Amino acid sequence: MSRKGPVTKFKWMPLPKTEKAESLNNPYCGLYAIYRFYADSAMLQPEGKMVEQISINTAHQLCLVEINLLPYNEMPLSEKAINNIERIFQYFIIQKKQMIVRFVYDWEGKGILNEPKDITIILNHMKQLSLLLKEYANNIYIVQGLFIGSWGEMHSSRYLSDRNMARLAKQLYECTGENTQIALRCPSFWRMLFQTYKPLDAETGYTDIQKARFSLFNDGMMASEVDFGTYGDIKAIDSKEYSDKWVREDELKFQSELCNYVSNGGEVINECAYNDPTLAISTLREMKVSYLHSEYDEQVLHKWKKSKCGFALWKEKTAYDYITAHLGYRFTLEEVDLSLASDKSGNIKVSIKITNMGFSPCYHKFEVKLIIRTAALFVVHKCTADTDTRKWLPNEKVLLEAVLPAAEWLTEKEHKQYQYSLCMGIYDPLSEQPIKIANTFAALDYTGVYSLGNFILGN
Template structure:
């Protein structure tokens, strides 16, 4: 059908927009808190409260849930222990939070002494947990580590050989949900596991192959030149084995490429020049950091809270570095421009176009639904148009153009509102946009502007 001559005139009035200087609290990113449990206890290990009474600050989206299996380091998990794990998962699912889950055997820095002496015990624990990991896939965003080492951080363990890492990684991959990432403690573990010096490429990203689901975490971010042993002293070009740790510059570049498609996060520790505001912002951007611990290291976090952001853009100039970092962890979508063609194309359709940019430190790693919506003020006439785009590829600082052709035959009123919505089907959440011009309506759509039509 052709629509030319249906619309004789159109007036488009875009709403003014500026970026707002505040955190958006969208899914899968931001500051997180830690919650610790023993697998054989229905009481949270730090606060001493029952699992069903655990509370999470409403603005927090991510929770690091540590589950200690120490009391089962020589035997299989009991039915009671598995029920406790279910209760833990159910509690955070009920709170509608995304979990970063870390199973471990040690909270005292005694990894070798605490973990099982036979790797088959760990493998069996993974198998026993598989039904729960798959049942709660929607809420388990990341599994950190491979159950081994001090604090579950993959060091001070008897299972760090290439053969052991490969066995544990494959087992956890098969025992976890298809959309759950598995985070390794250091980049060299990733290279060792997949026997390559090349990070993940787009052709393999977001597929069902094993390496597409393996990401990174770092609990020594900016602690020293090596991030307390996360990196090494070998240049990439001089590396002779996959297991060698590269110098900081090369490891940061590796992470920058790998974490286009998988997440990265952890803790900042050891206050010093390396985590002063300037180097911190540069490092967080380079590593594509999505999430950080909200309570540790307090000296680093307090330094950021007492320092200006150093950013020249107007909305952030007077904000603290902490406020800026909190708002830019992960993804942050900001509308730059919205337009509606004043003249129909040859078929009579109207073209709506939006330019949007991700101002966050990282991509979102999730394919959201994006749509344009045209409605009247009373919501009695609503027309939706899906936008063909992949939000996983909205890379930081890259301008993305979105377009849709609107057939005008349904317009039977003179005044309409053009809106846009971004929606996460996994968590059933509206994605917040970093602009001041509009708040989402009850359908989760943002107003872009008003237009009138004449026939």
Template sequence: MEYKGRITKLKWIPLPRTEKAEALYNPYCGFYSIYRFFADSRTEAVEGVPIEEVRAEPSKQLCLVEINLLPFNETELPEEALEIVRMIFERFIELKKQMVVRFLYDWEGKGILSEPKDIAVIMNHMSQLEPLLKEYTKHIYILQGLFIGSWGEMHNSRYLSERHIARLARHLYECSGENTQIALRCPNFWRMLFKTCRPLERAVAFTDIQKARFSLFNDGIMASDTDFGTYGNVGMKDSKSYSEKWTRKDELEFQNQLCRYVANGGEVINECPGNDAGPALEVLRKMRISYLHSDYDEKVLNKWKASKSGVNETLWKEKTAFEYIEAHLGYRFTVEEASLSIAPDKSGRFKASVKIVNRGFAPCYHKYEVKFVIRDASFSEIYEYGVDTDTRMWMPEEPVELEALISTEQFGLSSYILCIGIYDPQADSPIQLADTFSSADHMGNYNLGNFTVIS
């Protein structure tokens, strides 16, 4: 049936929708595993398997890749070491994972003894790695730390002065890809680097200035009132220098603002009342946590698996705290409403609109492609309408309204399906939505409803 005249009306039938209570496994967020390598060995350090045989769980999108430079803490990196780093990166690309990369000199808690005695050695290692860090910037989401300290965590190091931190941070910024975040171990390092107590502001977020690329990681989340030394006992208002660590309350508020635009993640450790299910959900949401280690601390993780979520929503009430946390790490987009106007506007076009809410703990920090798609059941006719929006600004619990004007002049059939699709060109992956109304089709688009053309 061909419509040669003007379409005057549509009959719109939206699909019923509710949120589904399960994890989505989208890019750049979720639980992660750690993979360890020495820069002078072609095998993984823990399992002992060759680099090309390393395996990763399909459900985990992020991998923390630790590369130990200890064998070269007094020399430059030889070509063979650089080739091994390249092999490691290539393997995780083959596995279709996004990498959080940590270069370090210590796995035994002996930071000062293990790291180079001359900062120039570290600086040179960064310079030598620069071509690889920039070549693989599409696949390196975050660089954790500045190569220094025990376990690469920026403590127990000879290089923690403001002068040394600033020098290392600036150099790593210059040596890494323009879209790669660099995560600092404590919020006070961020303030010390940029000489401000004001978190990153929207006006400069995602630009190429230095502070827009520095994020946080915390491998002591909820371990104690100070997260094992991550925070201090000075109130923000009483702080006399940028390097001071604030009280837990003030540091959590600082992270809540800063991590609107840069990522936050790490490890939960030391089973205690502070990481019981209720407080844990509150803290993870406040910190805007995107990623957590899936194997550590087992006592904390097992406590979450044995505890109800405590969330006062029918959907999640009977789920465990672990299931709730896994499903909400990072971003979690759900379509709340979808509509299609039944009559055209003055230009003869119809308006498609949806309301999307991010139910996750954090934003996505990546600009995805968003489009409405109209197709028939057999995919013989497909029409796409791009949406001008910035998914990096889809903040948790803040509804986003998306619209597109639909021209119907090309329609040749009587029945169509209205879909929405969100796609990440960097990870080459469609983004999963948290709705029950349909599964994504083979193009990664979700059915919002059906409409019939009335001429």
């Protein structure tokens, strides 16, 4: 009859864990392309393909889906429009993409001319779309803008007053799912809406209060000293109105703090010194940028592609390679250690140090599993690590610790030795995807479980 024996022999053999210089293609971050549709048609604009005929870059996890409501700028959305929008959403869901959705009334730079002349029409459109936005909340990561302005970018609009924007923001907040972020075009809009100079912090981030779901996007990123009107000329210390646009240095600092808890992304435009590779990398890291348009601005992207990266691991890669690989989160294992508990309990202590080398947090609570497998890959133990991946901030080491009941695995007769593997897997329940890490460990299987090392137990 089999019986458990005390653990008297133990040897830990960690596997090499060099960081690899390549993009990981994880959910909620990276490059994206734009897909444009009119609400009354499921045909891609201007190409003319039906939505089901669209080919999506497999390297992109994110897609910016723009829905133009111009045909309905004087009336409620029709049942046909609602059905078309749902059809569009369903296609991107089938393709397993996370959507950034932007509703607009203008693609010509004529926001005031094309948007509804009565704000109640916009508010009603939001209400009509609410069922869809909530039904597909797990797949709609971000809604960009408040439906207003040229290209939906919240400028050149008749609705930029504090009162109007507060009404639009409240309505959209109530009409979207609790996991969906709402991105504002300028940091000053965030301060104005929530009547505060203080960004989110550990007490307010990831709570159910309204401002905790409002993030940023910048389609004039690194274009000039003021990012083409995103920032202003007032120092934060001299600001007298919440709507004031601060100088670049103060706005970058504000974003760095706010975007510990909500996302930031957009387009880089206007080739200039502000988007030269070294400064661009520094700025993207300070802004905590997690997503960028893959096609715009071509001149800026070309400059990055022809510039070598100066970091040691990436010395053979371009600045473009480095930037795309660090958009969002990038988890790297620094150290893995196992030791036998000193209390003779037969338990093993696990200590894992992880650093997020990406520009931003992940903004999602992933499941982190520790798994013990035999040499034949049979699982003898699995547990969930006590951690919150949303709080794995850039360039900060995270320590995962656990105590595992090793004596329970020794069920054979005494004086035997057994070899096991310590494994770890990170999994996102919303996208149903494993999260890749930036080390050279080989994934054991399609679930994204990594072997961190082997150990021997004996009795």
